[in-house]
Amino acid sequence: MSDSDARIQRFAEFLARSGLKTTRQRDRIVRAFFAAGRHVSAEELYHRLQTEDRGIGLVTVYRTLKLLREAGLATGRQFGDTYTRFDPNPADRPHDHLICTRCGKIQEFEDASLHAVREKAARSLGFTVTEHKLELYGFCRECTRLAGGRPVRSGKAARPV
Amino acid sequence: MSDSDARIQRFAEFLARSGLKTTRQRDRIVRAFFAAGRHVSAEELYHRLQTEDRGIGLVTVYRTLKLLREAGLATGRQFGDTYTRFDPNPADRPHDHLICTRCGKIQEFEDASLHAVREKAARSLGFTVTEHKLELYGFCRECTRLAGGRPVRSGKAARPV
DNA sequence: TCCTCATTGAAAATGAATGTCAATTTCTTT
DNA sequence: AAAGAAATTGACATTCATTTTCAATGAGGA
Ligand SMILES: [Zn+2]
Ligand SMILES: [Zn+2]
Ligand SMILES: [Zn+2]
Ligand SMILES: [Zn+2]
Secondary structure (H helix, E strand, O other), rough: OHHHHOOOOOHHHHHOOOOOOHHHHHHHHHHHHHHHOOOEHHHHHHHHHHHHOOOOHHHHHHHHHHHHOOOOOOEEHHHHHHHOOEEEEEOOOEEEEEOOOOOOEEEEOOOOOOOHHHHHHHHHHOOEEEEEEEEEEOOOHHHHHHHHHOOOOOOOOOOOO | OOHHHHHHHHHHHHHHOOOOOOOOHHHHHHHHHHHHHOOOHHHHHHHHHHHHHHOHHHHHHHHHHHHHHHHHOOEEOOOOOOEEEEEOOOOOOOOOEEOOOOOEEEEEEEOOHHHHHHHHHHHHHHOEEEEEEEEEEEEHHHHHHHOOOOOOOOOOOOOOO
């Protein structure tokens, strides 16, 4: 069973457990979501789906992504731009992001020492921390080389607000 | 000269340097901004201002906050909610945030060891990192005690998307 | 098959933020 | 002080992502 299949199965179980129904649309949407790369927006997913099934509305894509979040199978993220991007299954493999503010590239990374930072801050302030989000903004390798580190903002690149 | 005064002065210099004008509205808005606590939204600031000066439009509050960002005196932040909150003068004292998902409290903290995390990720992936954002989500001291760590979501509390 | 209730999608609504524009204000130049 | 160019203002309209509404359709248990 592929990684995707396991997730699709977990979603089916979530639906059953919650008294919700399996539909053609939900099936297509979750498949497309897990097949797509990471960090897709609802709109992007919607467009991909149009090629294989015209009868899927953007609204349903939004609704299904919300269900995926509730099922713990996806997380929404706001990098510099105006819309939400969705990351599959982050609980299994927590990770953070490097975002190039010039070309918009998003690179994932993982750092175990973050846990120490989390715990230290939490302990000193009495918080119980369950989740975190770390975003590093700057230039990717290519953009550092091309721009010499100078901020050249293309319209579509994310920017740290 | 108070801390606020110094910032107000810097804003005046920014305006002059950029060929922009000093107005009653801008003056009121920046004063209210630095007087207000951290993490206010444009709307919140607008409402505070209404009590002292009815003739200030929400649009002008938005525009002035944008100027404050351009002047390097404020930063916009999106915590779990749908609108932007503004943080005064973050460049001088970089800091990150702990956000209680139950009551919405936002607590600031600073951790020097984050720099190492930043550099490590950047070096290994060829990025040049200029900025970062770390948000820790969980329960504050009171909410941990009251809720026993159970997620009780009030409508207004921020939530990690 | 029937029947109930969830689901769907089109259209409308929302809500934050920005663009438009005529009237007003600032500030430099006489 | 008066004038004039240019910036600023705020009411209004607009954008854009996301949510809500609602009548028609579909799923799945009895
Ligand atoms: Zn990711
Ligand atoms: Zn790049
Ligand atoms: Zn802050
Ligand atoms: Zn709390």
